[in-house]
Amino acid sequence: MPVRSLSRRVLGLGAVGVLATSSAVLSAVGTAHAAPASFAGTVTAGATPADTAITVPDGYCALRWELVGGQGGAAGDHLGRRGGRLVGTTAVAAGDHFLLQPGQAGGVAGSEPVGGHSGSQPSGEAGDATQGGGGGASVVRRGTSPGGERFAVVFGGAGADATGADASGGAGGDGNLIAEPAWLPTHPHSMGVAATEGDGHISYTGVACTAPQAPFLYDVVPGDAPGSLQITFNPPVSSPVDGRAAITGYEVSLDGGSTWRALTPSSMGSPHRAVVTGLAPAVYRVAVRATSAVGPSEQSSYVTRSLQRRLGVPTGITATVGATSMRIAWQAPTDATGITGYRVRASAVVDWDHLERLPEVGIVDCEVGAGERSCLVGVEPGWAYDVSVYAVGEPGTSVETGSTTALTTEVVPEPRPAAVVPESSGPLVPKTPLDDVTGGERIEVSGTGYLPNSTVVLIVYSTPQVLGTVVTDGTGAFTNTVLLPAGLPAGSHTLVASGVDPDGNPHDLTSPVTVTASSTGVTGTGGADAAATGTTPATTSASGLASTGADVALPVVVALVTLTAGAGLVVAGRRCTAE
Known part of the structure; x- marks a missing residue:
């Protein structure tokens, strides 16, 4: 009779490694969406061995197993070897059939030294008068046939020998086999010798299905076709024994997870690729998730991508230059879809010899709504400007387009004061009364109602004598201190702040001045201290208008030269008005 050592059988378990350790792995699988009825049981071999068939019900994706082989039969005072023990978890699907054949203990030497059965099938070797029979192996088979494919097997123990030899009785039913094909070697099963004596048993516990893990989203890019996004992702990675439900498909969200639509991969390689079509220009927050019979997985992280529309190009650009200002006009594109406004830019043409003046003369940007067709911008006298107009749309959804024609204007002329006091648009407000002043005195005045950030003379x-210039603040107001000419004759005079209103019309605020005495022999210098927010000291223009106190000789025929389109220097970032 052959003798098979226990050590050889235990070593045989190491080459199998298909059942996965249950408790550590399955604790991380999550919670099933709807817990099914309990599915568990234990089948023990008895005096009349039998097979027990089970069928996996809906809602279960894995089974935890414990297989214990039958003990070998006793001989005299010596007990047979205990059977093996195998514990682990296998992936299953609803409708899978298994046949359970627990190992029976071997017979006692002498009286009836039969080998133990595996369910209805013979398994352990028979003993004799001095040797106990071998214990039966515990076997799980796929399907319902007693002789079908063995899915899991654990050995039975060897029978004892009455002479005290090392369990050299009937050999136990052989086998340490797990035939589950989708096993992971990083999840080894537990194997060893049973802690109990007697008949073997097979226990099983169903692991309810949980949703798949989240896919991994690699990237989202605009597709080849207009209005499409190409999505690249990897399917969820999980062990087949962790109770995760089978993936039935994928879904995509374009709003970060609020709503979902079906997603069909065009490539099922690694990674998967899919294309979403029929999308309007917008900013999309793309995420993907897997679907299953028990519900969707968690969503992937999302990627933000924009589909942009190329906007139409404005046409018919013109620029009408006035004193310290220009009005820029244009026509809307034939297709104005997606346009929310226009951006107008006037850039001073500065040569290398005057490059240091660039921060002063600057770049003027005018932003207006989609319904506007012109805007008024303040510019620095003495310079020409390059002008262009751009259509703009919603941020992230449109590609800004340039002008069909960018033009260069003529040089902006110097402002020329009227020969006579212009018609007043309202009062110029002095800080103190001006009914008793002297030549050479400094006075503070304030005005409102001008084009914001424009130049006032x-x-x-x-x-007429030019005292200086000042730039209004963002509300079209200023406060400034000026120096009256020292030689200003005694009598009645008028102080005028001449500029343009937000519509480009003349805006001349006036205040009467009564000079009671004159300081002779001294001519004042232009400008004085800025006195409030948004103002600068009164200064001469870039080309030297006139120093304060100097007479402006004008021919009688010179009509009132208005600053109709006039506005002062507006540097980069300064807003403008539109029509």
Whole structure:
């Protein structure tokens, strides 16, 4: 009779490695969406061995197993070897059939030294008068046939020998086999010798299905076709024994997970690729998830991508240059779809010899709504400007387009004060009364209602003398201190702040001045201290208008030269008005 050592059988288990350790792995699989009825049981071999068939019900994706082989039969005072023990978890599907054949203990030497059965099938070797029979192996088979494919097997123990030899009785039913094909070697099963004596048993516990893990989203890029996005992702990675439900498909969200639609991969390689079509220009937050019979997986992280529309190009650009200002006009594109406004840019043409003046003369940007067709911008006298117009759309959804024609304007002329006091648009407000002042005195005045960030010229009449210029603040107001000419004759005069209103019309605020005495022999210098937010000291223009107190000789025929389109220097970032 052959003798098979226990050590050889235990070593045989190491080459199988298909059942996965249950408790550590399955604790991380999550919670099933709807827990099914309990599915568990234990089948023990008895005096009349039998097979027990089970069928996996809906809602279960794995089974935890414990297989214990039958003990070998006793001989005299010596007990047979205990059977093996195998514990682990296998992936299953609803409707899978298994036949359970627990190992029976071997017979006692002498009286009836039969080998133990595996269910209805013979398994352990028979003993004799001095040797106990071998214990039966515990076997799980696929299907319902007693002789079908063995899915899991654990050995039975060897029978004892009455002479005390090392369990050299009937050999136990052989086998340490797990035939589950989708096993992971990183999840080894537990194997060893049973802690119990007697008949073997097979226990099983169903592991309810949980949703798949989240896919891994690699990237989202605009597709080849207009209005499409190409999505690249990897399917969820999980062990087949962790209770995850089978993936039935994929879904995509374009709003970060609020709503979902079906997603059909065009490539099922690694990674998967899919294309979503029929999308309007917009900013999309793309995420994917897997679907299953028990519900969807968690969503992947999302990727933000934009589909952009190329906007139409404005046409018919014109620029009408006035004193310290220009009005830029254009026509809307034939297709104005997606346009939310226009951006107008006037850039001073500065040569290398005057490059240091660039921060001063600057770049003027005018932003207006989609319904506007012109805007008024303040510019620095003495310079020409390059002008262009751009259509703009919603941020992230449109590609800004340039002008069909960018033009260069003529040089912006210097402002020229009127020969006589212009018609007043309202009062110029002095800080203190001006009914008793002297030549050479500093006075503070304030005005409102001008084009924001535009240039205002301060002039004293009767004979017009330019006292300086000031730039209004963002509300079209200023406060400034000027120096009256020292030689200003005694009598009545008029102080004028001449500029343009937000519509480009002349805006001349006036204040009467009464000079009671004159400081003779001294001519004042232009400008003085800025006195409030948004103002600068009164200064001469870039080309030197006139120093404060100097007479401006004008021919009688010179009509009132307005600053109709006039506005002062507007540097980069300064807003403008539109029509």
